[in-house]
Amino acid sequence: MKAATPEAVPIAGGTDVMVELNFDKRRPPALLDLGRVAELSGWRTDDGHVRLGATVPYARIVGELGDLLPGLAMAARTVGSPQIRNRGGVGGNLGSASPAGDAHPPLLATGATVELASVRGVRTVPADEFFLGPKRSVLAADELVTAVTVPSAAGPQQFAKVGTRNAMVIAVCSFGLALDTGTRRVGTGIGSAGPTPLRAAAAEDFAAEVLPWDDPPALTDEVAREFGELVAAAATPIDDVRGSAAYRRRALSVLARRTLRWAWQDVRVR
Amino acid sequence: MRVNIEINGERHTADDVWPGESLLYVLRERLGLPGSKNACEQGECGSCTVYLDDTPVCACLVAAGQAEGRSVRTVEGLGTEDELDPVQEAFVRTGAVQCGFCTPGLIVAAHELVHRSPDATDAEIREALAGNLCRCTGYEKILDAVRLAAKGVQR
Numbered sequence: 001m002k003a004a005t006p007e008a009v010p011i012a013g014g015t016d017v018m019v020e021l022n023f024d025k026r027r028p029p030a031l032l033d034l035g036r037v038a039e040l041s042g043w044r045t046d047d048g049h050v051r052l053g054a055t056v057p058y059a060r061i062v063g064e065l066g067d068l069l070p071g072l073a074m075a076a077r078t079v080g081s082p083q084i085r086n087r088g089g090v091g092g093n094l095g096s097a098s099p100a101g102d103a104h105p106p107l108l109a110t111g112a113t114v115e116l117a118s119v120r121g122v123r124t125v126p127a128d129e130f131f132l133g134p135k136r137s138v139l140a141a142d143e144l145v146t147a148v149t150v151p152s153a154a155g156p157q158q159f160a161k162v163g164t165r166n167a168m169v170i171a172v173c174s175f176g177l178a179l180d181t182g183t184r185r186v187g188t189g190i191g192s193a194g195p196t197p198l199r200a201a202a203a204e205d206f207a208a209e210v211l212p213w214d215d216p217p218a219l220t221d222e223v224a225r226e227f228g229e230l231v232a233a234a235a236t237p238i239d240d241v242r243g244s245a246a247y248r249r250r251a252l253s254v255l256a257r258r259t260l261r262w263a264w265q266d267v268r269v270r
Numbered sequence: 271m272r273v274n275i276e277i278n279g280e281r282h283t284a285d286d287v288w289p290g291e292s293l294l295y296v297l298r299e300r301l302g303l304p305g306s307k308n309a310c311e312q313g314e315c316g317s318c319t320v321y322l323d324d325t326p327v328c329a330c331l332v333a334a335g336q337a338e339g340r341s342v343r344t345v346e347g348l349g350t351e352d353e354l355d356p357v358q359e360a361f362v363r364t365g366a367v368q369c370g371f372c373t374p375g376l377i378v379a380a381h382e383l384v385h386r387s388p389d390a391t392d393a394e395i396r397e398a399l400a401g402n403l404c405r406c407t408g409y410e411k412i413l414d415a416v417r418l419a420a421k422g423v424q425r
Binding site: 013014015017018019021022023027028030031033035064080081082083084087164168173190 | 285288289291294311313319326330332335397398401
């Protein structure tokens with residue numbers, strides 16, 4: 001259907017699409033309701049991964065995936081309000097491709113892949129190659145986001161977000177962190193501080209290298225601070241109505257430092 | 271398109287619906303159910319909160335076509351003409367209603383909470399109502415109302 005009418009707008013939870021329709025910003029010739037497509041509305045585990053259907057609402061991610069995908073579940077918990085979390089899901093977040101989308105940092109941090117389907121076939125794209133610019137992605141006109149495949153957590157994960165209140169906030173900036181204590185890798189995802197969600201590769205390499213994985217002692221201030229600064233350096237924020245570029249960089253360094261501390265504390269407790 | 275929706279236990283049909291208009295518009299303008307309020311039209315304020323298949327959602331963010339064949343419960347479907355729902359009664363008794371515009375959405379959100387979690391803590395009440403804005407009360411009397419309603423459900 002999407003191939004026959006590429007200008008049809010897919011709609012799932014409606015939390016982005018309906019705002020545009022209500023405000024007359026868009027008058028598509030057709031809507032494609034994905035809400036009734038059963039294959040998109042569930043999740044399953046598969047060889048150390050979770051295949052999460054595009055329309056599984058955030059409320060279910062919070063309720064059902066806190067153990068397998070803690071970072072994504074924490075991010076889902078910060079989305080909108082109960083009403084929004086009952087409707088919206090990761091597929092729509094990716095389809096909208098806002099740099100501020102709450103699901104994006106944990107998807108980047110965990111090395112998730114995005115599954116795109118069309119009549120031409122199915123392809124998978126790493127989350128960090130999915131975004132092209134503000135609200136632009138590699139999603140083609142005849143394609144739909146059908147699922148994300150996220151590695152099941154292999155260590156502590158964290159997510160933190162800056163906003164003006166505890167609900168209904170578009171992130172001023174956000175940060176997702178995933179530690180893999182088996183492979184000793186560190187994953188990061190920066191939200192709302194660049195034209196796309198970003199990884200902080202230098203911070204990942206630094207932390208993976210210097211973290212004392214064996215018989216872990218407490219995290220030193222120096223490591224935490226350096227990690228925060230490397231994360232802030234990876235961001236390319238702008239000044240806008242939600243915050244200044246300078247504030248975003250500063251806040252990101254704090255979020256990165258704090259989330260690394262929280263996650264490392266979990267490593268030590270385990 | 272024609273849209274068939276079960277609303278408050280009754281089957282309703284609306285004709286000549288543009289599939290992209292909101293469920294809220296269908297309820298208010300086509301079916302004469304103005305209880306759900308139209309305020310922000312972007313899911314921000316919760317004034318249009320209704321149950322869609324037993325889940326609270328913003329009716330302004332549900333496309334009419336998405337509601338086809340589904341079951342909706344609005345604030346009109348909670349009490350009756352003669353007897354208010356206990357949640358409505360609690361809002362009246364605690365003075366949680368001032369201008370009243372946010373009230374229908376808050377009633378539905380609170381109704382869902384007290385039935386799902388009648389022993390909710392204050393933090394859980396605040397969280398459950400985080401998607402509903404009130405610009406009059408300062409929320410304290412609304413919290414009183416929800417606590418009172420929850421006691422009624424517990425009994």
